[in-house]
Every structure is written in structure tokens, then in C-alpha cells.
Amino acid sequence: MAIQPRIRLIRSFDERYHNYLGYVLCIDGTCGEEAGEFLIAIGKAAQEKHRFQTGMELRGYAVPVEDPRKETAAFYKTSGLKVVSHAKGETSAGPPFHGVPPNLETYRSRGHRRLNARTYDTKCKSCIWGCRMPVEIIIDQWNPSKTQYRFETFCYGPKSCPFYRPGPARKVPGRKGMSYTEEDWVDEEATAHRGPDE
Numbered sequence: 001m002a003i004q005p006r007i008r009l010i011r012s013f014d015e016r017y018h019n020y021l022g023y024v025l026c027i028d029g030t031c032g033e034e035a036g037e038f039l040i041a042i043g044k045a046a047q048e049k050h051r052f053q054t055g056m057e058l059r060g061y062a063v064p065v066e067d068p069r070k071e072t073a074a075f076y077k078t079s080g081l082k083v084v085s086h087a088k089g090e091t092s093a094g095p096p097f098h099g100v101p102p103n104l105e106t107y108r109s110r111g112h113r114r115l116n117a118r119t120y121d122t123k124c125k126s127c128i129w130g131c132r133m134p135v136e137i138i139i140d141q142w143n144p145s146k147t148q149y150r151f152e153t154f155c156y157g158p159k160s161c162p163f164y165r166p167g168p169a170r171k172v173p174g175r176k177g178m179s180y181t182e183e184d185w186v187d188e189e190a191t192a193h194r195g196p197d198e
Contacts, residue, residue, distance in 0.1 A: 002026035002126040003052050005107050006041050008070065009152065012138040013174040014182075020104040023047050024073050026125070027058075031075070041065075041076035044104060054098040054126060055087030069149035072132045095163050096127030107131075110198075111190035112154040114182070116167030120153035129157030140175040148173065160196040 003026070008019040022043040031038050040062050042052070052058070059082055062075035091099040112131065115124065124130035130153070137148040155164055170182045 001028050001037065002054055003047075003101055004128065005101065005104060005131050005156075006071075006073070007107070007131055007133050009133045009135045010138065011135055011172050012141050013172055013178075014180045018108070020108055022104075023052070023101065025052060031062075038075060039073040040078055041071060041073035042078045042081070046078065046081055047101075048103075050081060050083055051100045053087050053091070053100045055089070057084040058082060059084060070134050070136065072134055072151065094127065095157070095161050096124055097129055097157060098126065099128065101128035107156050110156050110194065111187075112156045113159075113164070113187040113191060114166050114170060115153040115155040116165040117153050119163060119165040119167070123163040124153075124155065127157065129155055129161075131156060137172060139173055142175070158197050159191065159194060 004024050005020065006022045006024045008021060010017045010019070022041060023046075025040045025042060027038045027040055029035070029038070046052075050058075059080075060078055061080045062078040065071040065074060065076050068074070115130065120130055120132065132151055132153050135150050135152050137150070138144050139146045139148060152170065153167075155161070157164070166184070166187070169184070172180045172182065174180060
């Protein structure tokens with residue numbers, strides 16, 4: 001039903017670091033004895049080999065994630081992937097944008113903007129440019145074991161997308177009750193090298 005990048009975000013007050021891990025497939029199918037929608041993490045190599053996109057049918061094996069605070073997917077360590085049938089018909093021009101997503105280096109070079117969580121849920125869950133990231137917040141850099149976890153949504157897509165809504169500025173808790181607000185200029189700087197339709 002969808003494929004998006006699998007990216008983990010680590011925040012420490014006004015600093016942030018990204019781990020580009022692979023991709024997340026949204027599958028409408030059967031997992032064990034259950035039927036429904038499932039989020040399954042795959043690696044970069046699997047995507048390079050199979051070039052997954054919306055509309056494909058596939059099968060494989062995966063295991064439940066060990067720590068759901070660190071993954072948007074419910075399953076990972078995916079293996080034995082086989083394409084049963086390829087996507088049929090032409091890919092729509094979007095939005096939401098479908099087709100084969102770019103490599104992870106392209107996502108990294110494009111940079112992202114914060115995306116309103118409701119907009120993501122209603123408009124962007126199937127878009128290759130949308131991303132829901134697990135976020136690990138290091139509250140005290142002098143005591144890295146003190147952490148919090150949450151999820152944040154982002155957009156790597158064209159700045160001119162009519163669906164895009166930034167939502168409220170993100171606040172990051174820090175030591176001794178301090179907090180940092182990530183203002184609009186952070187997103188503007190991260191995507192300044194792109195034109196409106198890029």
C-alpha cells in the first residue's frame with residue numbers, strides 16, 4: 001500500500017542526528033494468523049534489489065521489533081522476500097507521490113520539513129516523500145541514559161505540494177527543566193538548496 005524511508009532521529013536539545021536505516025512497507029495482507037495492515041521494515045539492499053512500490057504483491061518473513069519506541073514498523077529483520085506480482089498501470093503524478101522511492105542518499109541530500117501529524121495521517125501516509133520517524137531525545141547530554149521517546153512526521157517532498165501543512169513548532173526537553181523550540185528557520189535552512197517544485 002505504501003513505501004517510505006525508515007529513518008531514526010536522535011535529538012539532544014538543539015542538535016539532531018539522523019540514521020538512514022532502510023524503508024518501511026505498509027502491507028495489506030496476512031501476517032501469521034492475522035489479516036489487516038502491517039508496517040514492515042526492510043533494508044536498503046532489499047529495496048535496491050526489488051524496487052518496491054505501491055501496488056506490488058509480495059511475501060516474506062519478518063519478526064516483531066524488540067523495542068517499539070525505536071521503530072515505526074511492527075516487524076523487521078525481514079528475509080526471504082519474493083515479488084508475487086508487480087504494480088499494474090501508470091504511477092499517478094501525485095500528490096500523494098507513488099512509484100519507486102529514491103535511494104536513502106537522495107532523502108539525506110534533500111532535507112526535510114516538519115509535517116503536521118494529522119496531515120500525514122490523512123494525506124501523506126502513502127507518499128514516498130512522507131516519513132514518520134521514531135525520535136530518541138537525550139534529555140541530559142552529561143547523562144545519556146536519561147531519554148524520552150516519541151514519533152515525529154516529516155516531508156521530503158516538493159515545497160509546492162498543496163497537501164503540505166507544517167503544524168506547530170517542535171519542542172525538545174532538556175536538562176533542569178529547560179526546553180528548546182525548533183523554529184521555522186531550521187526547516188528553511190535544511191531545504192534552502194531546493195526550488196519550489198523540487
